Amino acid sequence: MITLAIAGKPNSGKSTFFRAATLAQAEIANYPFTTIDANHGVAYVRTACPCQERGESCGNCRDGVRFIPVGLIDVAGLVPEAHMGRGLGNQFLDNLRQADAILQVVDASGATDAEGNPIDIGSRDPVKDIEFLQYEISMWMYGILSRHWAKLLRQAQAREFPLAAAIADVFAGLGVTLENVRDATDAAGVDLRTAGEEDLIRFCRELMVRSKPMLIVGNKADQAPERCLDRLKEHDVIFASAAGELALRMAAEGKFITYLPGDPDFVVNPDAGLNAAQQAGLQKVADFMQACEGTGVQKALDTAIFDLLDMIVVYPVEDESKLTDSKGRMLPDALLMKRGSTPRDLAYQVHTDIGEGFLYAVDARIGMRIKDTLELKNGDIIKIVSVRK
Ligand SMILES: Nc1nc2c(ncn2[C@@H]2O[C@H](COP(=O)(O)OP(=O)(O)OP(=O)(O)O)[C@@H](O)[C@H]2O)c(=O)[nH]1
Ligand SMILES: [Mg+2]
Structure with a gap:
């Protein structure tokens, strides 16, 4: 699963x-x-469900809004010099390994100092929080590389030694690819075989940008x-107002309001029976949402997946006219795929066996076969025909 x-x-x-x-x-505390x-959990990105185009309800969306896990x-809070182990920083940074992208949460209200201690609202410049984390992550990556560097350089004395591939291997646990290494080398303008410390730090910064994209x-x-x-x-x-979103989701769970994550507003249910304090609390959230077109939480998740990671949603089906699987369930799956993926990639994502037995694909909207090298589009509904089931 794609992970943030x-x-x-x-x-x-x-x-x-x-x-x-x-x-x-x-746990939450000031x-x-x-x-x-x-903490590990499942969140959802929001998209429009294609069942609505047919005026039907697939049963897998909520009023035409599809949520994809x-x-x-x-991750625990990181403080300056975390990459050197300060505040258990190294251990905490390790939790970023498996992430495809990072949501960097800063305190926009300037009510916490560099270490997270409460201070008066507005007394810290929130921009300082942005730069620090990027520095810590790139230095953490530099720390990993420098632990392997002497050995890599020794091996690289053999001219044919694939240094870029060996660096990608060092970072394999962080999801770094050979392409990332090559792009970062170019962007940093370094010759890895002769690079000094400064060059390698610059290289790691470029590697971070490519392998751990960040949304603030x-x-x-x-x-x-x-x-x-x-x-x-x-x-x-x-x-964003994470506190506002949490209040809304809990109120929606308790059936006090009608609200779908990512909606620009919410409706208080007539029989909610809210007390004055609850009403005032919800009114504050409503005012914020009006100014920001929502609480920002869903928007952040969606932007990370659809813009930052450039993913699309594709719906595999078995019956291209009814848009169902073999059990008659309409649009049962919504898969996140990297833009540029092809029907063959989709077949592999559904199941390795289906990928290996791939014959051809049908675009359900036009009811026609499509090339296996065609780039899939966001919202495509595709039937895969494979010799394997
Ligand atoms: N006003 C306001 N307060 C918030 C918001 N989000 C969190 N808080 C408050 O900020 C404090 C810290 O919240 P946490 O979610 O525990 O922060 P954290 O970043 O996980 O903190 P650590 O785990 O200690 O790193 C709590 O008092 C929250 O109620 C928000 O959107 N608006
Ligand atoms: Mg916390």
Whole structure:
């Protein structure tokens, strides 16, 4: 499963974001290092379900809104010099290994210092939180590389030794590919065989950008003063209120409101029987949503998957006219795939056997066979014909 990690300094609202997105339990408190062991859960990205085009209801969406699972990891807070082991930083950074991308949660309200201790709202420049994490992650990667460097250089004395591939191997557990290594080498403008420390650090920074893409989430935006928001607007930031989203999801669970994650607003149910404090709390969330077109939590998840990781949704079916599987279930699966994937890739993603026995694919919307090298589009409904089942 595609997995996102939530990372950032302590007390920025990572676990609140995690709970809001997964409704799984995770401890939340206004002091640093509330989370020590990473929390793992399942969040969902939101897309329009194609069953609506037919005016039907597939039973796998909610009023035409399809939610597709992605893994979410809530990592403990990272402090400056985490890559040197400060505040158990090395152990925490290890939790980022399996992530395909990182949601970097910053405290947009400037109410926590570099270590996550509470301070007056607006007294820290939130932009400082952005740079620090990118530095820590690239230095963590540099630390991993430097542990192997002497040996790699010795091996690289043999001219035919594939150094780039060996570096990719060192980082295999982080999802680094040979292509990432080559691109990072070019972007950093380094000759790896003669690179010095500075060159390797620059190289690791480029490697990080390619293997651990990051989306910045300006959390606690509901209490952020204008000047903090303005500072963050100079960067590519998604503003969010994780606390607001958590309140809404819990209220929706309790049937007090009608709300689907990612909706721009919500409706209080007529028989909710809310007390004055609950009403005031929800009104605050509603005001924030109006200003930000939602709470920002779903938007952050969707942007990470669909824009940052450039993924599309494809629906495999067995009956191309009814859009069902062999058991008659309509549009049973929604698969996330990298843009550029082909019908053959889809066959492999459904099952290795189906990929190996792949014969051809049918685009259910046009009812015609398509080339196995054709690039799939977002929302495609595809029947795979394979010699294997
Ligand atoms: N106003 C506001 N407060 C928030 C928001 N999100 C989190 N908080 C508060 O920020 C504090 C820290 O929240 P956590 O979710 O525990 O933060 P964390 O980043 O997981 O903290 P560590 O696990 O210690 O690293 C808590 O008091 C939350 O209630 C938000 O969107 N708005
Ligand atoms: Mg936490």
